[in-house]
Amino acid sequence: MSTSSASALDKSLVEFLRFETLPPLLIGGVRKNQLRDPSTDIPQIWQQFSQHFNAIQPRVSDTAFGVCMQAEGDNSCFDYLAGCEISDDTHLASALSSVSIPAQRFAVFAHHRHVSEISAAMHAIFSMWLPKAAIEAVNAGENAVSFFERYGKDFDPKTGRGDIEIWIAVAG
Numbered sequence: 001m002s003t004s005s006a007s008a009l010d011k012s013l014v015e016f017l018r019f020e021t022l023p024p025l026l027i028g029g030v031r032k033n034q035l036r037d038p039s040t041d042i043p044q045i046w047q048q049f050s051q052h053f054n055a056i057q058p059r060v061s062d063t064a065f066g067v068c069m070q071a072e073g074d075n076s077c078f079d080y081l082a083g084c085e086i087s088d089d090t091h092l093a094s095a096l097s098s099v100s101i102p103a104q105r106f107a108v109f110a111h112h113r114h115v116s117e118i119s120a121a122m123h124a125i126f127s128m129w130l131p132k133a134a135i136e137a138v139n140a141g142e143n144a145v146s147f148f149e150r151y152g153k154d155f156d157p158k159t160g161r162g163d164i165e166i167w168i169a170v171a172g
Contacts, residue, residue, distance in 0.1 A: 009129050014121035014166065016129060017108045022167075024103050027065050027148075028056050029083020031097035036077050038119065042066070049082035050157075055093055060085040066149035067099055070139065101145045104169050107135060111149075111164040118149060121166060130168070138169040145169065 009015065030049040035041045049064075067081040081099050089098035107130075111121045130137055139146050152163030 009124050011112070013111070013113055013117065014124055014129075015110045015112065017110050017165070019105060019170070020108055020167075021105045022101070022103060025065075025101040026086050026089060026098055027067055027081060027083040027101065028086040028089055028092050028096055028098040029065075029081050030095070031079060031081040031083075031099070033079045034077045035080055038080070039116075042080055042082075045080055045082045046157075052093065052096060053084070056084055056086060056096065057091060058087045060087055063153070064151040064155070066151070067101070067145055068147050069099065069145055099145065101148065104138065105172055106167040107170045109166045109168070111166055113161070115160040115164060118164070118166065122147070125166065125168060130170075136171040138171055 030045050030052060032041055032045050046066075062084065064082065064084055067083065069079045069081070081097060083096075083098075086092075086098065092098060107125075109121070109125060109129075111118060113121075126137065137146065147166065147168045150165040150167060151157075152165070154163035156162045
């Protein structure tokens with residue numbers, strides 16, 4: 001099935017933009033392991049990240065990322081890192097972590113609503129768009145990045161709206 005025929009998504013929530021193959025990325029920031037209550041935990045992680053942002057060096061850009069990884073040994077929860085792209089992680093403060101995202105192919109979606117509705121967008125992508133498009137998400141196991149959020153220059157953290165993209169690792 002073509003990606004255009006999988007357009008049953010509510011475009012006011014999330015919209016397929018493109019496929020893109022990225023080179024490897026190194027993201028440094030604040031990580032919390034084994035999230036059980038994302039609606040509470042993720043805003044706290046972002047708050048901690050904002051306190052460390054200026055200390056994260058050497059930063060490649062100010063674009064922020066929310067990276068989701070399968071939790072080690074527990075399929076019922078996941079790890080989350082709020083960070084930015086860095087060129088090297090040897091100088092990160094001890095309170096910070098890094099995660100490598102290998103070169104891979106992604107399906108990229110625009111998220112048009114408030115940041116708090118990302119879980120609804122993820123549900124729509126995984127339960128509707130991917131199956132209808134006959135595209136398989138890549139799940140490489142524990143600690144592997146299966147998707148990330150990208151917050152561009154037009155994202156406004158005060159309103160929770162703006163330039164938000166969801167990147168899903170896909171086969172092919």
